[in-house]
Amino acid sequence: MGSVRTRIPPSPTGYLHVGNAWAAFFNWLFARRQGGQVVLRIEDTDPTRSSPEYERAIYEDLRWLGIDWDEGPDVGGPYGPYRQSQRAHLYREAAEALLRVGAAYRCYCTPEEIEQERRRALAERRPYRYSGRCRTRSEAEVRALEREGRRPALRLDVGQFHDPRWVTADGWLQARREDGRDRLYVVVHDLIRGEVAFGLDELDDFIVVRSDGTALYNFANVVDDHGMRITHVLRAVEHLSNTPRQVLLYRALGWEPPQFAHLPVLVGPDRRKLSKRHGDAALREYRDELYLPEALRNFFALMAWYPEDGREIFSTEELVQRFDLTQVGRASPVFDRQKLLWMNGEYMRRALREDPERVVDLVAGYLARHGLLPESLLPEQRAYVRRVVEVLGERIKEGADVLRYGDFFFLETPRYEPQAVASYLQGEQAAAVLKLAQQVVREVEPFAAAALEAALRRAAAERGFSMRAVVHPVRVALTGKTVGPGLFELMEVLGRERVLRRLEHAVAVGAAAGSAV
C-alpha cells in the first residue's frame, strides 16, 4: 500500500488566488497528516494566458503561505514532467491506447454541426447529447471527410460501459432497479459527500482530444493524476460533475481511479465564488497588507472545518495533527475579512511578543511601499521604526493600521483631519492649552514619557484644566488625528524639537481653520 499523494494544480495565468490557496492548503494538510507527499503540477495548457512570471509568483506565494511540495517543476521528481505543456506526448500515448482498445473513436463533426444539434435539442426541449454519429462512419466516409481537410477529434465511446461485465465488486458502476428496470450508475465515492450517483445514460460520448490534437481538461487530468501516482484528489465541488467522466476514462484505460474529496467553494460576501471582482482575491495582496502566513493558515483551517469545539487558535502543527478530511463541511463558506482581521491581530500581537524584529521588518517594508521610508534603512532609521512599533503595539492588526495610527511619525507635518481640527484646535482655550504644552515641553527633563506626563498633569492642575482638555488638543496638534498611541509615549518618540515645532504650527492651523469658518 503506497503512501498518500495529493496534488496542487495551479494555472499560471495570474497570482495565486485565495480560493486556490485554501484548497492547496487542505491538500497540504491532508498529505502531511498522512505522512504523504504533495505534488505541484502547473496547468499551463493555455499558452496565451500562462506566463513564467506567474508561475514563479505562484511558487513564491505558496512558499510564503508555508506550503511546500515534494515534487514539482522546480524541484523535479520521478513522475514528471510537472508542467502540462510538457506532457503532450503522454496525452497522445493515452489517446492512442484508447483508440487501440476501441474505447474511443474519431469524430469528424465540426463545431458548427455540433452547435446545430445542440440548438435543435434545446428547441425541442430535450437534453442535448451527442448523437454518436461518427461512431459508425464507414471507411469511405472517413476518407471523404479527411479529403475535405477535416481533422478528427477523439471521443470516448460511453456505450461500451452499458455492459454488465463492468459491474464489479468495487462498486464504481452499479445497477440499480428503478421503475421496474435496471439503470446503470457511475458512482463516485466521495470522502466528503459520500456516494454520488450519476446515471450512465446521462453521459454522452464526450470529447477527449480536440481536432487540433490538444487534450481536454478531463482527459489531461486523468492522465496526469494517474501518471503522477496521485492517491487523493482534493478539489473544489465544481469538479464533481466531471468526476463520472473521469472515472470512465480511468476504467477505459484500465487504471484504478484515485480517491476523491470534493471541497466546497469559497465565496464572497455576496455568496458568489470568490474572484477578482471581490478585490483582494490574490493571496499576495494579503501579504502586502501585513497579513501573517500563520494567521492565514489558521483562518483557512477554520473554513469548512473545525478542529475542535470551542477553540479557534491553533498552531499549524496542531492543525496537521488534527486534520480530518471526513469532517470537512459541505456548504460554501463565506470568506469573512472581518474575522480574518481579528485573527491577524491575534497573531500580530503574538509576533510582537515573540519576535518584535520581524514586525519591525514588516512595518518598515509597508512604510517603504507607501513612500514614507526608503527601501533600505540606516541603523538609526530602523531603530526609530522599532520605537514606533513599540508605541503602536497591539494597534497594528493589518498594514493600514500603521498609517491609520502612526503616519505622523514619518511625515514632516502631520495630515490634519478637518474634523479633529474643528473639535480640538479651534478657539481660545485650545490656543491656551497649546501654549501651556509648549512651555512644559520646553522645560521638562528628561524628555521621556513619565516625566512628560507628570509635568503636564501638574501644569494642567495649576491652570485648572482637566487632563482631557489638555491631552486631546495636544494629540491633534502632534498627530493630526484623534486616535493613536498614548500621548506621552508618542511625544517621547517624536522628540522635543519636533513636538515643539508641531505645537507651534498647530496654533496657526487652529487659527486658520477658525477664520475660515
Place this chain on the structure above:
RNA sequence: GGCCCCAUCGUCUAGAGGCCUAGGAUACCGCCCUCUCAAGGCGGAGACGGGGAUUCGAAUUCCCCUGGGGCCA
C-alpha cells in the same frame, strides 16, 4: 433544458434523535478600564429557509418545495 451539489445567529461554525429554553467565535450594541484609539473584562441582541412524513420525541432521518451554486457549454 437535463443532471449533480448545498442550506443552523450578519459571518465562521458546534450539533451526527432526547444533554438544545440551540453552544462558541467574529462582527454589532451597552457598561467597566482609560488621555483617544486599540487591547482587555463584563453584559446584551441575534439562527435551525418552508411544508409534509417517520418517531413517545427531530436542527439532527426521509420526501417535496423554495433558494443558492456547479457541470454538460
